[in-house]
Amino acid sequence: MTRLTKYEKETIILTNEEDDFWNVFTYNKGLQRRFMSFVEQYPENCQFKSQNNEGGMTFEIDKGRLSVRLTAPYSEERRKTSSEYAKKYGVHHIKK
Template sequence: HNTDLKKRLAAYAGQHPDQCRQTDADPETDCMEFDIAKGRFSFRLTAPYSEERREKARQYARENNAAD
């Protein structure tokens, strides 16, 4: 049910039909299925930031005007 992922996969399938294609869609549940070439899709899992790491990132942003 990840709408952003579905949109990205549909766009990718449109741009690269030799690498990815939509195989099924269920309008009742809004689920979609895709066939995608091996090696073209991955998830990158990252560990959550510790409070100490968050504070260091905030401090770095303040010192380097990251908001400007």
């Protein structure tokens, strides 16, 4: 069996306009833990559906319990202010 690359380890959020739920498939371990915790706390709103042989998990969650947040990019002024603050207080930027 070959291992999946990071590129192949997808997170897929799928729904249609008729359904009242989202299907979420993910290999992301942190997201899987968060979903499993949510399943345990709120079984009426979220269910674990399946796991594949490579470690991917599928969950079904009510549409009202999952949101997508879009964030605008920082302005040049905000980046400059943040950089100055970080330099002043010893926080270093790490490039990926």
